[in-house]
Amino acid sequence: MKIDLSGKTALVTGSTLGIGFASAKGLAEAGAAVVVNGRSQDTVDAAAARLKEAVPGASVQGTAADLGTAEGCEALVAAVPACDILVNNTGIFGPQDFFETPDSEWTRFFEVNVLSGVRLARAYLPGMAERGWGRVVFVSSESGLNIPADMIHYGFTKTAALSIARGLAKRMAGTGVTVNSVLPGPTLSEGVAAMLKEEQARTGQTLEETARAFVMANRPSSIIQRAATTEEVASMIVYAASAQASATTGAALRVDGGVVDTIA
Template identity: 55%
Template structure:
């Protein structure tokens, strides 16, 4: 299968590192014009330099905007008003104590993990419908279906993402636009890698040992016995954005390494 996205414009939120960065590289490598997004000009500029060195023929641009806020989202829409492909990747996770969290912490995470995607879909989907073609992908998590006790708020936001994705699928039925959610499992992204490095330093072990301890203690149902790579997650997203995926919509596409013990 050869995926060719030449002539398509893609926006990937939260794409200066981790899964978002790998998705941006995958889409650009398939020929799409890609808009990089991050919170600061410095991160966006550095990512553009690195990606242009890696993919010198790619059509890349960047918008620094904090999509966790309505104002930041509006700034993104102003500078990148249209898109054929929208990947709602911006989000974060942070281990915490449920009983010590206050309302503001919950609401802040909801703004980033859920409302950033809601606002982007609300802006870009009408244009996709009018043109008769579009791809929207929400990045959720296996934590949406297997709520982790160490970050209940994160799991709840990723469950909400699945609901938004499925609901939007119904709104765009028959228009040539597809909406899907991708569910990564533990992935060697910037956030989780930093967590493993900090854990390893604290416990006096290697990051590789910290990874195995995490899987054994918190994700014992893994079938690949390792973290996925960001590229493995990106491969699924690039497929979901392709013309070949025209009959794939309303789906929860797993790249979870078999963590979820379910046949549906």
């Protein structure tokens, strides 16, 4: 199967590192013109340069905007008035006990992880429907189904993303626009690598070995028994953005390594 996204513009939020950057790279390799987004212009410029180097000849635009605010979302839409593919990837995570998590932190996670996707979908979906083709992918998480006891404030935002994507898919019925969620499991992104750095130094193991031990300790139901790579997750996102995925909408597409113990 050859995915060809020539002539399409893809906006990937939070794409300077991790799953976002891998998705931008995969979409560029499929021929899409890609918009890279992050909070600071320096990191956006660096990511755009890295992407152009990785995919020679790719059309890459970098736009800095803090999508944790309505103003940031408005600024991004002003800079990028239309797109054919929207990957709502931007997000934050971090463990914190429920009884020590203040309202302000719940609100911050909701603004970044949920409302950013809501605001951008509201801005871009009408244009997609008018053109008769579009793809929206919300990057959720297996934590949206398997709520972590130490990150309840995070897990609930990923459950919200599933609900929004499913509802939007119904709302866009018959328009040629699909809306799906992708649910990564433990993934060896730069953020996770930083989180494991101290443990890696303590044990003297490789990063991959440290990540495998972390997965088996914290997600023992994993069937692949390791962390996924960002490229493995990005492959599902690129597929969901493709013409070949035209009959896939309203779906929760799991790239969780089998962590969620269900056949449905």
